[in-house]
Amino acid sequence: MSAVLAPTTRRQFLTLLGISAAAVSCGTATAGGGSGPSGSQVTTLKYQGNVGAVTLPELAADLGYLGDLKLEWVGNTISGPQDIQSAATGQIHFGGAFNGAIVKLAASKAPIKAVVSYYGVDEHAYSGYYVLEDSPIRSARDLLGKKVGMNTLGAHSQALLDIYLSRGGISKADAAKVEALVVPPVNTEQVLRQKQIDVGVLGGVLRDKALAAGGIRPLFSDYDLLGRFSAGSYVMTQRFIKENPDTVRTFTTGVAKAIEWSRSTPREEVIARMTEIVKKRGRNEDTATLQYWRSYGVGETGGRIQDKEFRLWLDWLADRGELKQGGLKPADLYTNEFNGYGKG
Incomplete structure (x- = not known):
């Protein structure tokens, strides 16, 4: 389902x-x-x-x-x-x-x-923004018009998405074209694989479990952006x-x-x-x-x-x-x- x-x-x-x-x-x-x-x-x-x-x-x-x-x-x-x-x-x-x-x-x-x-956030505990292995998304600009699934809006995941877009040279007007959606963490991997979203935010054990299953790759992480x-x-x-x-x-x-x-x-x-x-x-x-x-x-x-x-x-x-x-x-x-x- x-x-x-x-x-x-x-x-x-x-x-x-x-x-x-x-x-x-x-x-x-x-x-x-x-x-x-x-x-x-x-x-x-x-x-x-x-x-x-x-x-x-x-x-x-x-x-x-x-x-x-x-x-x-x-x-x-x-x-x-x-x-x-x-x-x-x-x-x-x-x-x-x-x-x-x-x-x-x-x-x-x-x-x-x-x-x-x-x-x-450290080298072990971080949130990654993941896409399917064959996704065309490779940069911040590729996110325009795409859906990003995260646990809640206005919090950590959306803040880091904003920072990534800003560092990628995306204007505030264009950044508004990236659609953030609430997806329960336990469902994020499934929703991403079913292509209901284009990017899924995964952290901790759910991230490692999804990576172990294969078929997804990171776009960026909060550790990449801000370190520890x-x-x-x-x-x-x-x-x-x-x-x-x-x-x-x-x-x-x-x-x-x-x-x-x-x-x-x-x-x-x-x-x-x-x-x-x-x-x-x-x-x-x-x-x-x-x-x-x-x-x-x-x-x-x-x-x-x-x-x-x-x-x-x-x-x-x-x-x-x-x-x-x-x-x-x-x-x-x-x-x-x-x-x-x-x-x-």
Whole structure:
């Protein structure tokens, strides 16, 4: 059966991402609770996961790095912007997304702060833009009038597509002729092979699995364009951070420790641990793709956040006319205060 495409316009996406202050305030009861160091703090964090994958908080919990802090899974998501919107409105306690999406949400006055990086780009963990082996697409100009499938619009994949087109000498007017479509990551390979799209964005285990099957080739990757960098962060509301500083410190430092454990532990052992975690949670998930895992791709030690990781996307969004130049500074968007790993 053919996978169903979900075309979404950029305007529709940005409308979805923009939330009002009223929406934020009315949802924070769930994500609030706790009253600082002298009072009781939240000890169970609600979150969304990913099908067939192990997130860093899940890994940290299994390794015992979260201490008495518990995680409560409320469902899965394939969209970073949706995840951080759910965190901002109090449906979950933390959410993760591409740093550009965090910038956009913060610009809409959502009171959020990034606390730790959780994914990035390196020689093992990257998103590639793939075409069929016999595709005529060889350059940025060849993309005009073509369809590019990605997990969500207005986020990491579309940002890198814009950068590729710009570096290829494509004007903004011509770049608008490249059609970005939402395709669930698990369906991207199938949709590309069925020629429903011309280019498919594939990353991590799904990328390696597709490459192993043959018949596709890379057009470019985010690693080709920007090298190694942290690309996404976990966010919490400022209110939650203020009321639950010890919880935030335990969470952030635990995630940081899990990042470094995944770097220093033999790959086969990491995969075995992840496979065990997926099986134990009993969600009827396929663990086959875990065999292709190589790295979370986080750039800095312990996922500590740097100005440059937000500056890139502040400039990108300003160039697109979606943000006022200088309206936000990187320091407005994140804090390393609660990350106890690698301080100094």
